[in-house]
Amino acid sequence: MKRRRYRRTGLINNEDEQNPLTGVANLFDIAMVFSVALLVALVMSYQMPELLSPTEDITLVKNPGQKDMQIIIKEQGQPIEVLNMTDQIGGGTGEALGTAYKLADGRVVYVPEEEDGGNTTSS
Structure with missing residues (x-):
């Protein structure tokens, strides 16, 4: 039976570890996750999550x-x-649609005008 000799190889001999651009891809992924988290935090800080809802x-x-x-x-x-x-x-031509009244309690009531010129009692 043959015995195989295994040599210890350090990290220097590994081809993947010698490529300096390997770490750049990981940094790009981290930057993308950070930017999305920052965007979500910004929308939440303005208390407008409706902007993200389609x-x-x-x-x-x-x-x-x-x-x-x-x-x-x-x-x-x-x-x-x-x-x-x-x-x-703004300007132009048009017709009056009715009258708006502000009540003492702050509510606004709109009373539309009728075509036949009669008085309207609805509020």
């Missing part, structure tokens, strides 16, 4: 009443739309 429609108003106000609209199946505040005033 099924929810949301409308977001940034800086309401300011000169740099923005309205961000996300609808299902549509690209995200950003509307910026401008100095232009």
